[in-house]
Amino acid sequence: MYLIKERFFDIGDDYDITDEAGRKVLHVDGKVLSLRNRLVIEDPSGREVASVHRHLVSIRPTYEVRIGGEKAAEVRKKLFTPFRERFTIDVPGPDDLEMTGNLFDHEFVIERGGREVAAVSKRWVSIRDTYAVNIAPGENDLLILAGVLALELALSRKDD
Template sequence: MTDPAVQPGFTRFLMKSKLGAGRDFQVLDPQTEQQLYLVDGKIGPRPKAEVLDAAGTLLYSVRGQLLGIPKKLTIADAAGAEVATLKAKKFSVVKDRMDMEMASGEPWHVEGKLIEKNYTVTSGGRDVVRISQKWMTVRDKYSVEVADGVDVGLALAVVWAIDRWVERD
């Protein structure tokens, strides 16, 4: 089966799991497999990661308190300002959907097969990020399609946060 073409208005990236206990991901150009971003997961009692560009510049960080009450993951920009939050009361693995609240108050909705890494993030009725593993032959890779105008670094932070949330729930 061949990989379907990217729909107009989206840019595709290849997210590849990197070996290591911190849950790192290389984010590659799907044509050249050149690394464009790194999602650097950190080892520790709380889940955390940094989203870095190709030059190693910090774009976003994700911090969690999954064992705390309430269960919560926070995404912050490079300056430390909170930009998004995932909270337990809006999440259900059974229903395969969750809601995120952006600092702007804008809700982002996640729906699909979260465990299988086949889901869509929507905002205002339009897709902003699509995650799919169904066309990959190697299970440690999946595609991430980001809508034009959406911050790629933020989209990658959201994908990592959802991935960790699902694995630890």
């Protein structure tokens, strides 16, 4: 399980992703002042391991996830989804992921082929609002965490 602190100010803040024991596993550097709304995900030593940025020209909000410098996925909002928010994490090949649920309250699941691979749940920890990300064993944790961060970028934009 990973814990991501919800930002108090805006997406431009830096913050850490920790494990259940509170150990920092990743650092997220928010670069929203950049034209593309970009997040850089670093390992504890400060090395960039992934990034998320918004495509400037697209019909619907689209975010590209890069891992190790390579394009790993695109996160897109579904155009028409009554009653629930839905996003797709489009990965190369047939194993796309779907995020569904009450995304604004950070209560959603990520599924592949109808099988749950991760769940995100808002929790109260100390005085800070955080959300927990539970990822099934054998999944690409970095890809799923980057997908959740892309979702955060999309939801933080008021004009989409």
